[in-house]
Amino acid sequence: MKHDPYSLTELIRNDDFIAWVRKPDEKNEIRWRQFLQNNPRKKETVESARRYIIFMGEDTGKSQPTSEQSEKMWKAVERHLRGEEEVKDEEIVEEETEPEPGRVISGWRWARIAASTALIAGMTSFSYWYYVNQAAREHGKDFQIAGVSRDLIERSNNTDKPMLVLLPDGSSVVLEPESSLRYEKSMNAQTRETVLKGKAFFEIVKDAKRPFLVYSYGLATKVLGTSFSVDAPENGKEIKVEVTTGKVSVFSVDELTGTDNKVNSGELKGFILNPTEKVAFSREAGTFTRSVEKVTIAEGERDISKQAFVFDETPVSEVFETLEKAYNIQIMYNESLMGDCPLNATLIGQPIHEKLSVICNALDAQFEIQNNQVKITGLGCK
Amino acid sequence: MTTSETFILELTDQQLWTGIRNGDEQAYTLIFERYHRTLYNYGSKLSGNSAIVEDAVQEVFIDVWRLRSTLTENVTSVKFYLYRALRRRIHVASDKFPITEELTMLPDWEMPYTYANSETLLIQHESNSMISRRIQEVLSQLPERQIEVITLRYFDDFSVEEIAGIMGINEKSVRNLIYKAITSFRQTPQHFLVSVLILCLLVIF
Known part of the structure; x- marks a missing residue:
């Protein structure tokens, strides 16, 4: 034959x-x-x-480990990585329960924490950290060589109420319960990068030269200055991005695995979202489902991402109450002096810092903000 | 068979490897992230005991870090190195825990004398779900070493030469094991025919 x-x-x-x-x-x-x-x-x-x-x-290829097994193996490996820092490592995994100034984490740990996050998510692609950090390395910022650490802050919300996080660039984030956010302490790199686990509402200070990025599992959201929310539940199959104001581009992190960092060059194809649009990203399939459904912005809405913050001859006491509820903050001011002053403003999409600036400008007052406490001093409008 | 794509990937692994040698923990983290899942997958073909596989995967990575200063500078393939190390680990561990299935060294299969009918017996006009089901069924019954070879060749994309290196056998034996596994696919239709015949008999009587 x-x-x-x-x-x-x-x-x-x-x-x-x-x-x-x-x-x-x-x-x-x-x-x-x-x-x-x-x-x-x-x-x-x-x-x-x-x-x-x-x-x-x-x-x-069906016998791959579950995310719990991955986590377990990584923990065992990590313990040997730096025996002497074992205890501290455990601490990082522990979450903060109160909104104290964020924990500072040095660069190398950052990568490892990010890896743990990726493990939890069961992601297959992790290369973007490498390339993002590669860019920093080229600028001589490598923590290994230069000995300069990229200090990172991690904030976790273990309370049952939303938590306000003020970023070093003036942007503000409302972190929902059981969510955490990591960001650079100085935020003066070419990109403002954050890593989100869970759900948060972002109000970003405009800076066309320095895009703001939110990484959440397989998804990256890039903005120049706008407000939007990202919902990336730890065990969920989908990640949702909703835009309140401005334009946002979202892309799968796989697109970041090219040989160079495309984030700044604008080469990244991204999926552009317009105001009040939302998109769902399937973590398993790595695909986007764009929703035509418009996000409704309503008055009297409790969810911050759906609030319009439109004030028309509104007494300041009411304005402050709205802000207190939306950001879960405490505003201290002299109510008898300022409470009745009327305010006209549309404050949608602005970080808390900018909102307060606008209000205080109108009131000829000063403000101080620390964590979830705001102190306003002024003589009132009378 | 080095495509431009694998070349780029190799370079990156290589860069990470150099990083590990220099004590870069980030590079180490990335290598773990990149390979621990497929290593575990491969390990589970060698031992049915998931605890042994988990331990072996951990130990392979712990060793890489522990011995980082003595690692060869120009490792041909990081992936190959990790797989070979894992296989050794699991074999050592399996000796320690004899509860697991015995890993007998089967004699290498001789190439069958004839290729006769292999074409006609593998049915071609099948739907995807039929092929998929058949493959699942056949693979679940294959001897361990055949499964191992199929995993390394068709899932992990190792070359025959690399597989020979990982398993410590010659290339001809690897090819024979692959051939043996593939030809198993033609057994199933016969089983199917037998069951149809039995069914017919049942209906008749």
């Missing part, structure tokens, strides 16, 4: 054929397309062989 080198069995174990199925490139693509053109009878055999190869790969 004549031996057919292109029988089904032979194709399935042909190295070049396997390479074409598993990792197609220009060369093998041309070769096998050519083969099919010259041997049209073989089309079905080729198709079957392809499927056998793909399914064998799928089936033998």
Whole structure:
């Protein structure tokens, strides 16, 4: 019997054929397309062989660890990484329960914490950290070599109420319960980067030169200055981004795995979201589902992302009450002096800092903000 | 068979490897993140005991860090290095815990004399779900070493040469194991025929 080198069995174990199925490139693509053109009878055999190869790969790759197992293995490995810092490492994993000034974490730990986050998410792509940090390295900021640490702050909300987080660039974030946010202490790099686990509402100070990025599992949200919310539950399948004002672009982190950092260059294709639009990102499939459903902005709404902050001859006491509820903050002021002053303003999309500036400007007052406490001093409008 | 794509990936692994040698914990974290899942997947083909597999994966990575200053500068493939180390680990661990399935060294399969009928017996006009189900069924019954080879070849994308290196056998043996596994797929239709026949008999009587 004549031996057919292109029988089904032979194709399935042909190295070049396997390479074409598993990792197609220009060369093998041309070769096998050519083969099919010259041997049209073989089309079905080729198709079957392809499927056998793909399914064998799928089936033998099914025994991967669960995210709990991954976490467990990483913890064991991490303990050996720096035996002497074992105790401190445990502390970082522990969450903060009160809104105290954020915990400072040095650069190398940051990467490891980020890795743990990725492990929890069960993400397959993690390369973006490498490339993002690669960019910093090129600028001589490498913590390993230069000995300068990129200090990072982590804030977690373990209370049952929203928590206000003030970022160093003046932006404000309302962190929902059971959520955490990490950011750079100085935030003076070319990009303002944050990592979110859970849900938060962002009001970002405009800075066209320094994009603001929120990483949440497989998704990155990039903005220049606007307000939006990101909902990335730890165990959820979907990540939701809702835009309140301005424009936001979202993209899968996979797009960041190129050979250079495309975030600043504007090359990143991104998915542009307009005000009041939302998008859901499926973590498993890595795909976006754009929702045409408009986000409604209503008066008297409790959820901060849906509030319009429109004040028309509104007594300041009422304005402050609205802000107190929206940001879960305490505003201390002399009510008898200022409480009745009327205010006209539309404060949607501005960070708390800017909102207070606008109000105090109108009142000819000064304010001080620390954590969740705001102190306003002024003589009132009378 | 080095495509431009694998070349880029190799470079990156290589960069990370250099980073690890210089004590860069970030590079180490990334290598862990990149490979611990597929390593675990491979390990679970070698031992049915998930605790042993978890321990072995951990130990492979702990060793990399512990021995970082003595690691070879130009490791051909980081992935290959990790897999080979894991296989050794699991074999050592399995000796320690004899509860697990015995890892007998089967004699390498001889290449069958004839290729006769292999084409006709593997049914081609099948739906995806049929192929997928058949593969699942056949793979679940294959001897351990055949499963191992299939995993390394079709899931982990190692070359025959690399698989030989990982398993410590020659390339011909690797090819034979692959061939043996593939030809198992043609057994199932016969089982199917037998069951159809039995069913027919049942209906007749």
